[in-house]
Amino acid sequence: MWSLLALVLIAHASGCARGAGFPTVPAAEHYAFVNGRWFDGEGFQPATWYSTEGRLTRKLPSGPIQTVDLAGLYIVPPFGEAHNHNVEGRWNMQAVVQRYLQDGVFYVKNPNDVRDFALQIRQSLNVPTSIDATFAHAGLTGRGGHPVALYEDVLRVGRYEPAVGPLERGWFENRAYVVVETEAEIEAKWPLVMSGRPDFLKVYLVHSEDDGRSAGGRPGHHRQGLHPALVPGIVARAHAAGLRVTAHVETAADFRQAVRAGVDELAHVPGWLIQGVDDAERARLTEDDARFAAERKVRVVTTSVAGSAMPSIGGHHPHGQHEGPASEPSDHHQPAPAESEGQVLKDNLRLLHRAGAAVVIGSDHADTSLAEVLHLRTFHLFDNLTLLKMWCEATPAAIFPERKIGRFAEGYEASFLALAGNPIEDFTQVQAIRRRFKQGVPLDHFVGPDAASLGTGQSSH
């Protein structure tokens, strides 16, 4: 017991010393996890696992071992959030990490961030006592495309200046977005893109069906992203550099362009943002589209709460910053009936899932992906087991494809959540988290006061 206490004291002391609050904990000791029921991809089986060097093993490690009594709890891999922008800077770092750990979401993917701010928080991430996050930094878009106005006009004053002080208009170029209009520009700006050492690359396709039309002809509906013809070259360049590519998409045409260009992931499912009757039609996928994505092994991120977090709507939608005010107003669009908005998204998700495309959980807007998964439940498209597997298996694997996470097997990371009840029978049990371990380190001390106390193996339910 003294060693556990020491671990906690070391953790707290170094946390204070560094000011960031998320210290690197020394290599975890050995644990024996007994009396848990472990998720095996289909159900829960009793098992004893050991943790050594932060990894799971069936073999009894040598040396002193702490026994953790999991007391019949249901053990699942930690959850993922495949699309959110809230892990973004020093000013809210601790609160954001706290919320994710609280909800059992250990893996977060940020598909567009302000590079300078993200680089400042990297040392507080990807350690056992914090969340693990990946960053795309500045996404690639066309001139005047999304998210240029969002950063320069909306978030600059509404979000970032209050946090870091005055910023000139234009400051975000090459920090939060990179404008490319030609192959030559891609070539010229590529070293800049790579210099931030992004974990993956983000490209923007917005109403690519309107490419070539004049902005005046269809106000508010002209293309506001990359020239689609540039995307295959960008993807090839990224893949050659070892980076996967995530595409922002809004319409079915964007979806097709992105899949054809060879991207690895779509940050949204068309239908997530419907601003009028036209949009609903343009967002509808066909069975062929869904099969095409499945064949190409392109993942889709659900973001079902993203559109509803931006009500009123007009003009273009911020890609995920619900704290910011609505973007530019517009009265060009007649609102679509509420039921048809959700319907296209639901139909598309159903098609994609049936075709065998990987569907992963990401909210874009919410505090964590818990809100997204609970919203998806209301669609009645996926049973509890399917939803659980998306959240604790497919989503973490999508964020960190090279890591041994998302299941319990020899040599996999010793990270798990212990739930009070069986989430396959009662999905709300995903919110009844009694214990958290990450990479062999107990996290109960780093989350809220209602978390179980260390070493007892249970708490009042």
Ligand SMILES: [Zn+2]
């Ligand atoms: Zn987004």
